[in-house]
Amino acid sequence: MSPKMTPTTYLPTEIDTTLAAIQFDAQGLVPAIAQQHDTGEILMMAWMDRNAVAETMSTGRVCYWSRSRQAPWRKGDTSGHIQTLVDLRIDCDGDTLLVLVEQTGVACHTGRHNCFFRAIRGGKLDAIAPIVIDMTNSGKD
Numbered sequence: 001m002s003p004k005m006t007p008t009t010y011l012p013t014e015i016d017t018t019l020a021a022i023q024f025d026a027q028g029l030v031p032a033i034a035q036q037h038d039t040g041e042i043l044m045m046a047w048m049d050r051n052a053v054a055e056t057m058s059t060g061r062v063c064y065w066s067r068s069r070q071a072p073w074r075k076g077d078t079s080g081h082i083q084t085l086v087d088l089r090i091d092c093d094g095d096t097l098l099v100l101v102e103q104t105g106v107a108c109h110t111g112r113h114n115c116f117f118r119a120i121r122g123g124k125l126d127a128i129a130p131i132v133i134d135m136t137n138s139g140k141d
Helices: 012-021 050-059
Strands: 030-036 042-048 063-066 071-074 083-090 097-103 118-121 124-127
Touching: 012 050, 012 083, 042 050, 042 063, 042 097, 050 063, 050 071, 050 083
Parallel strands: 030 097
Antiparallel strands: 030 042, 063 071, 083 097, 118 124
């Protein structure tokens, strides 16, 4: 966990209430948008299943569901670039989560601070944010 941020954790009854409010899709997943809590920067989008939501809320360390690996994905396990939970919010329809985090290191596996670094510039798709950390020798999570 980030030394400057105490993770937010929830009681089992609060976790149960949250899980009951979420509309998981047919695969048992819900999109989760990670946002830096103090700047509002959108960092990434990933998927959570029931267990990832419950683990995130009980530990204060953000966990997602990896569709490619079909396994829990604890952000930062291999790279050290963890996300500490500040708040978890559910949208009006219950089908999308906003995960307010304290990001340690970079959020994107490309080494950029966030995953939204491509935009149309001059009629072509361009990288508009620099690589901050070379991820070649660290885990890409």
